[in-house]
Amino acid sequence: MKIDFDRGLIPAIxxxxxxxxxxxxxxxxxxxxxxxxxxxxxxxFSRSRxxxxxxxxxxxxxxxxxxxxxxxxxxxxLVKANPAGPICHTGADTCFKEINRDSRVFLFVLEKxxxxxxxxxxxxxxxxxxxxxxxxxxxxxxxxxATEVVIDAVSDNVPGMKKEVADLLYHLLVLLAxxxxxxxxxxxxxxxxxK
Numbered sequence: 001m002k003i004d005f006d007r008g009l010i011p012a013i014x015x016x017x018x019x020x021x022x023x024x025x026x027x028x029x030x031x032x033x034x035x036x037x038x039x040x041x042x043x044x045f046s047r048s049r050x051x052x053x054x055x056x057x058x059x060x061x062x063x064x065x066x067x068x069x070x071x072x073x074x075x076x077x078l079v080k081a082n083p084a085g086p087i088c089h090t091g092a093d094t095c096f097k098e099i100n101r102d103s104r105v106f107l108f109v110l111e112k113x114x115x116x117x118x119x120x121x122x123x124x125x126x127x128x129x130x131x132x133x134x135x136x137x138x139x140x141x142x143x144x145x146a147t148e149v150v151i152d153a154v155s156d157n158v159p160g161m162k163k164e165v166a167d168l169l170y171h172l173l174v175l176l177a178x179x180x181x182x183x184x185x186x187x188x189x190x191x192x193x194x195k
Contacts, residue, residue: 004074005030009045014087017066017080018109019102023087024095026055028077033068040065042081061085107183110170114177130174138178141171 003010009027016023026044028036032052035043042063043054056062063081070077083100086093093100101109117127130138145168152161176183 002074003030003033003070003077005033007075009047010075010077012042012044012077012079014042014063014079014081016100017082018105019100020105021094021098021100021102022096023063023081023083023093023100024055033077036065036068036079042079055087056084059085059089061087063087107169107173111173111177111183114173118177127174130171131178135175135178138171138175142168142175145171 009029010033012026012028014023014026015021026042027047028043029045032043032045035052035054039054041054041056042065043052045051046053054062062084063079064084065079065081067080068077069080083093087100088095088097092098114127117125118131121128121131130141145164148164149161149168152158152164173183176186
């Protein structure tokens with residue numbers, strides 16, 4: 001689909017790639033669109049200043065573009081992005097005063113925290129102790145937590161089972177990070193199995 005920049009500025013709806021929340025609305029011309037593709041940082045054309053501006057160039061709260069979709073008429077863009085902080089100039093998560101969080105996708109937030117611990121070790125962090133201990137210790141912890149899930153499930157200790165499942169999920173995320181595998185890759189496999 002061709003984008004109809006001949007009409008002038010095109011509305012660009014920005015959506016958080018992970019939570020699905022709508023973050024803001026901006027406008028793009030061809031140059032802003034191309035700069036976004038080139039740099040990976042969402043860039044708009046400011047109607048008030050009559051110039052290009054990259055979201056976050058002042059605040060540091062960049063929007064990192066993951067995908068840009070074009071609507072059926074070629075005159076509106078949907079920009080899926082990862083925000084590097086609050087998006088609204090007021091300091092709010094979104095320009096619509098919503099909190100950009102969805103407990104269903106907290107797994108992705110935790111995945112980022114674990115990846116950050118791997119890239120930037122924090123002294124005393126349990127996550128870093130696991131990374132430092134190596135793959136054998138991480139795998140052992142997964143086995144221990146899985147066993148505890150089974151024990152609580154068969155003994156009908158549902159509250160305990162929930163806590164153990166949370167521990168198991170955390171340790172699985174550490175294993176994925178250790179092996180440089182993303183949660184999205186695993187979810188893609190699950191999705192492909194659902195027919």
